[in-house]
Amino acid sequence: MSESYNFESYPPLFRPPPNSPLIHKSNSDKTEPLLLDSAAIPVIDYFKCTTRTTTTATTTHQDSYDDDDDKNGPTASICEACRNWGLFRLVNHGIPVTLLNQIEEHAKKLFSLPYETKKDLFTSSSSSNIDSPIAYFWGTPALTPSGAALAQKRGPQENKQSLQWMEGFNISLAQLSNIHYQDLLLENFRCLLEEYGKEQGRVATEIFKVLGSELKFGPLAQCNYLSVATGLLRVYRYPRCLEPERRWGIDVHTDSSVLSIILQDDVGGLQVYKDHQWLDVNPLPNTLIVNIGDMLQAMSDDRYMSVKHRVKVNKHKERISIGYFVFPAEGTIIQSTKYNPFSYADFRAQVQYDLKTLGLKTGLQKFKFTSHQNS
Numbered sequence: 001m002s003e004s005y006n007f008e009s010y011p012p013l014f015r016p017p018p019n020s021p022l023i024h025k026s027n028s029d030k031t032e033p034l035l036l037d038s039a040a041i042p043v044i045d046y047f048k049c050t051t052r053t054t055t056t057a058t059t060t061h062q063d064s065y066d067d068d069d070d071k072n073g074p075t076a077s078i079c080e081a082c083r084n085w086g087l088f089r090l091v092n093h094g095i096p097v098t099l100l101n102q103i104e105e106h107a108k109k110l111f112s113l114p115y116e117t118k119k120d121l122f123t124s125s126s127s128s129n130i131d132s133p134i135a136y137f138w139g140t141p142a143l144t145p146s147g148a149a150l151a152q153k154r155g156p157q158e159n160k161q162s163l164q165w166m167e168g169f170n171i172s173l174a175q176l177s178n179i180h181y182q183d184l185l186l187e188n189f190r191c192l193l194e195e196y197g198k199e200q201g202r203v204a205t206e207i208f209k210v211l212g213s214e215l216k217f218g219p220l221a222q223c224n225y226l227s228v229a230t231g232l233l234r235v236y237r238y239p240r241c242l243e244p245e246r247r248w249g250i251d252v253h254t255d256s257s258v259l260s261i262i263l264q265d266d267v268g269g270l271q272v273y274k275d276h277q278w279l280d281v282n283p284l285p286n287t288l289i290v291n292i293g294d295m296l297q298a299m300s301d302d303r304y305m306s307v308k309h310r311v312k313v314n315k316h317k318e319r320i321s322i323g324y325f326v327f328p329a330e331g332t333i334i335q336s337t338k339y340n341p342f343s344y345a346d347f348r349a350q351v352q353y354d355l356k357t358l359g360l361k362t363g364l365q366k367f368k369f370t371s372h373q374n375s
């Protein structure tokens with residue numbers, strides 16, 4: 001991480017006031033102490049779980065993770081992780097390390113452009129940039145389908161909580177090949193995102209095959225319940241924050257996806273809720289974090305749980321992370337013994353309505369099967 005911070009690149013509300021201690025160089029060794037050891041988070045080996053597809057993996061396999069967690073077979077381990085944690089670490093995923101490094105480097109470069117430039121280049125609005133596959137946003141992760149920040153009702157804890165300390169690029173993978181940028185940095189970033197999106201599509205599909213076979217999905221459900229055509233990426237930067245105890249990078253939430261796959265840099269900040277306590281999901285090199293989203297919770301009749309998580313901010317370091325989110329094919333109806341039949345579009349509309357009117361996501365609760373659970 002560079003020692004000189006370029007606050008001109010921060011959205012104005014995130015800039016420290018003149019004379020603030022943040023203006024001075026950061027001591028990069030000074031990291032926040034971690035809350036709790038996250039060593040217990042299950043580690044799944046992609047290669048062992050998905051032996052049918054190993055020819056697509058392009059890196060050599062890590063040998064440093066042994067079979068201790070796989071006593072009942074890798075498939076059992078992955079299902080157990082989804083049941084007990086709703087989240088796991090993924091190693092041996094086959095995504096080249098060079099691609100991970102390059103994408104992170106390019107993201108850092110783009111985020112360090114002046115705020116106004118990022119806004120002009122990528123802001124999705126009702127005007128000229130409506131078809132841009134890359135939309136710049138900040139202050140909230142809740143976006144409209146076109147990638148613009150969603151206007152939310154302000155909650156009771158408004159002053160402390162509503163402004164979330166992050167900025168990001170929302171990327172629709174399906175549209176990414178429709179555009180070519182003149183600018184070399186942008187065009188390289190676009191190409192890397194395209195490649196990364198394909199890799200993530202492969203990883204998500206293979207994991208879903210394992211989970212779907214355990215859940216006894218028929219061929220149609222296996223094909224429609226997760227569609228790589230819906231994939232999107234969120235590239236985040238969490239700026240340094242003068243008062244990290246008063247702000248969240250992203251406040252507590254569950255993901256609306258089927259699966260989410262997070263790549264984080266070495267700064268840390270992601271936390272997961274497990275057994276009534278928050279655990280730090282400490283970064284490990286070349287390791288992805290896979291989250292179960294709300295859609296998979298419903299598809300699995302609540303067998304796999306969509307996990308609560310949040311992101312802390314840091315006084316001394318900026319953090320970069322990249323999320324891949326994948327959804328059911330458009331129009332697919334999710335059939336579940338626990339929920340009324342619904343599509344992802346129904347769910348998304350409900351979430352957007354709740355955020356606008358209540359300021360929070362009520363999520364799957366609204367779709368519960370029995371009427372007394374709805375009230």
Ligand SMILES: O=C(O)CCC(=O)C(=O)O
Nearest residue numbers: 255262264270311321323
């Ligand atoms: O930045 C992260 O580590 C997590 C981001 C996240 O939870 C989300 O985008 O839903």
Ligand SMILES: [Fe+2]
Nearest residue numbers: 253254255309
């Ligand atoms: Fe999330």
